[in-house]
Amino acid sequence: MDIALHGRKILVTGGTRGIGRGIVLAAARAGADVLTCYRQEGEAVDSLVRELKETPGEHHVVRADVARIDEVDGLAALAQQRYGRLDGVVNNAGVISHVPFAELPADEWSRIIDTNLTAAYRVIQQSLPLLGAGSSIVNIGSRGAAAGIPLRAHYTAAKAAMTGLTRSLAKELGPRGIRVNVVAPGVIETEAFDAMPADRAEALRATYAQKTSLARLGTVAELAAPVLFLLSDLSGYVTGETVNVDGGI
Template sequence: MEIALQGKRVLVTGGSRGIGRGIVLAAARAGANVVTCYRQEGEAVESLKAALKETSGDHHVLRADVGEIAHVDQLLAETKERFGSLDGVVNNAGVISHIPFAELPADEWSRVVDTNLTAAYRVIQQSLPLLNQGSSIVNIGSRGAAAGIPLRAHYTAAKAAMIGLTRSLAKELGPRGIRVNVVAPGVIETEAFDTMPAERAAGLRATYAQKTALARLGTVDELAGPVLFLISDLSRYVTGETVNVDGGI
């Protein structure tokens, strides 16, 4: 059984790289019309535009830094102008840094929490007038939210809060037929592995081969699959859940 999203209108934040890019392309190939956003111009943005141009459907790649409330509001205004309504929202955009908690500056705490959590609040809130009956919201979390990760207290706190936000909204929005779920990735191999030294990349692969039941890293497509399932009508009785896509870490 293939997941079909024909005609669905989907917003994916942070779609030019990594997991977000994989979700955007997978959704478009499954038949969805996709709006996505990026923060900085670059080759990744241009190559995404080119890939979407070759994929059937009505797709738009817009510039917006979701860490800024004004940018989120503009993104949703432009989405309304282009699509009129939405069937799916994927809150994927995020940032991360590695800083000992004792040295963590207040502005860095705010930057990470605002981009990973506050942006999702605002995107969902501003999407509500656009969401059709039976719509699906998917928040990209992190397996680290449950495990806890040293040097990432700000990031882990934001991703853990995303689970609480999701559970509350699933109950609040359920009577409207809107579902809200979390997909929590483990370690997914993105194009970032191509830019790091080969020795470091090999070391990471070896480390996580020992830590996961499946003895390997995940792929972007393996993460996109569960997201598309949750957007699709196949999951219309699934809400308030956290789906761990981590290879059994």
């Protein structure tokens, strides 16, 4: 069964690379009009613009740093200007770093929390006037939030908090017909693997393959599919949930 999103207006943050890019393209190909954002110019932005031009629909790729509240507010204003409403929001933008907790600087803690958590709060809050009954918010979490990962205390804290935010909003926004869920990826193979030395990439694939029930890494398409399900009417009675997409890690 193909998931149809014809005519839906979807905002996806951080949509030019990796998981976000896969979600943007999958949603556009399913018939949605997609607005997405990026922080830095580059070939990834240019190539996404080219792909979306070849995909039917009204799509927009704009620069906005979600760690800056004023730029998030501008993104919501643009959605209102271009679409007049939103039917779905995907909070995907995020950053990660690996720092021993004893050495973790306050500004790095704030950078990770602001980009991975505070941005989602502001995107959702500013999008609320555009969201009506039947709309869906999908927050991209992390399987690591439940497991805990050394050197990533700041990142896992932000992603764990995303689950709490999601559950609270599911109850608060449910009477308005707005659903809120988390999709928590395991290890997904993105273009970042292509940028690594071949031997390191293969070693990582082998390591993570041993940790999953399916004995392999996930693909971006396999992560995008449940996001589209949650954006669609097929999940009309699903809210407050965390969908782990991790190959049984």
